[in-house]
Amino acid sequence: MNPLERLSLVLAGQRADRIPFIPAIYEHKAALINESPSMVCRDQTLLVRALEEEYKTYHADLLVVGIDVYNVEAEALGAGVKYFTSNGVPSISQRPLEHKGRIDDLKVPNPERDGRMPLMINAGREIMRRVGQDVMVWGAVSGPFSLASNLVRADKLLFMTITEPAFIHALMEFSTKVTITYAKAWMDAGLGIIVFDSFCSPPLISPQTYRQLVLPYQTKVMNFFKQEGIRHRALIIGGDTTEIAEDIAKTGANLILCDYNADLEHYLKVSEQAEIALRGNVDSALVCQGSIAEITHAGDKVVSRGKVHSRFMLGTGVLPYNTPREHVLALKACVQDLIE
Secondary structure (H helix, E strand, O other): OOOOHHHHHHHHHHOOOOOOOOOEEOOOHHHOOOOHHHHHOOOOOHHHHHHHHHHHOOOOOOOEOOOOOOOOOHHHHHOEEEOOOOOOEEEEOOOOOOOOOHHOOOOOOOOOOOHHHHHHHHHHHHHHHHHOOOOOEOOOOEOHHHHHHHHHHHHHHHHHHHHHHHHHHHHHHEEEEEHHHHHHHHOOOOOOOEOHHHHHHHOOOOOOHHHHHHHHHHHHHHHHHHHOOHHHHEEEEOOHHHHHHHHHHOOOOOEEEEEEOOOOOHHHHHHHHHHOOOEEEEEHHHHHHHHHHHHHHHHHHHHHHHHHOEEEEEEEEEEEOOHHHHHHHHHHHHHOOOOO
C-alpha cells in the first residue's frame, strides 16, 4: 500500500495497513539537501529538489509544499521578510499595517504574479508531477488570524480587539479573502490544501477571543472548501488547544491537530464524535534532541492511545533544521506493521 492509498483510506475512516506517519517538515527539508531555508524558499529548483529528497528519505504519508509557511502571503502583501545566510528560518521584519496603515491600501495578491506565491505553486505542480501518483501533495496556506497577525503584529492585534473591534473584523475579512484566494490557486493547480493558523492558539489568545474573532473566519474558509468539493480540509493549530478543541471541530475541517502538549484523550473523543481525522504529535524538540529510546517511547505512547481512532495519524511539531534523520525514522518505526 503506498502513502496515497493509505492516507486516503484513513481520512475516509477505513482500515489501512498501518497508521499514517505525517511529520512536520518545513525548514528541515532544506537540511536534507544541505542548503539554507532562505535559499530553498526562494528557488523553485531547490524547493522541488528538497521536496523530492524529503519523500525519498522518509517516505511519509503526506508531502507539504512550504518552508516558512506563515511568510508567503504577508510578503506578497508588502511585508518585509528577513532572509539569512545561516540556517535560520526567514522571519517577518516589517508589517504593512504595523503603524496603523489602512486596510483599503492593501489589495488581495494575485497568486500568479505576487511575491513567492507563483514559485510555491509551480514547485507544487512539479513535485506533484514527479510523485503525485504515490503520495498526496498539499500546499501550505496561512489561516486568517495568523495572516492578520503578520500584517499588524500579534500583541497589537489583540489590544485592538478591545480598542478597535471594527478595524479587526475588517482586517479578518480581508485576510480571509487572501487565504481563500491563495487556496483556490493551489486547488486550480491540482494540489490539496493545508491551512496553518497557530497564532490563534491559547494562551496567545483566550478561548473566548478565539470563538468571537477567529472561529467565524476559519469556518468561512472551510465552508468555501466544502462548496468547491474539497474532500480533505486540514486545519492545523499548534500548541495546547484543548480548551477550544470542540470549537475547532465545528469549523468544517475534517483533519485537525492534537499537539504534543494538548490533551490527546480529549481530542480523541472530540474527533471521534465529529467523525473527523486527528493527527497526534510528538514533541519536535524531543525528536531533534532526544535519544532513540526516548523518541521510540514517546511515539509508542501516542500510537497506543491513538490507534483506537479509525482516522488517527502520528505526527510531529515542526522539526528543527538540524534534526537527525535517524531520529525521524525511529519515530516512523512506531507505526510500522501496527495493523495486522
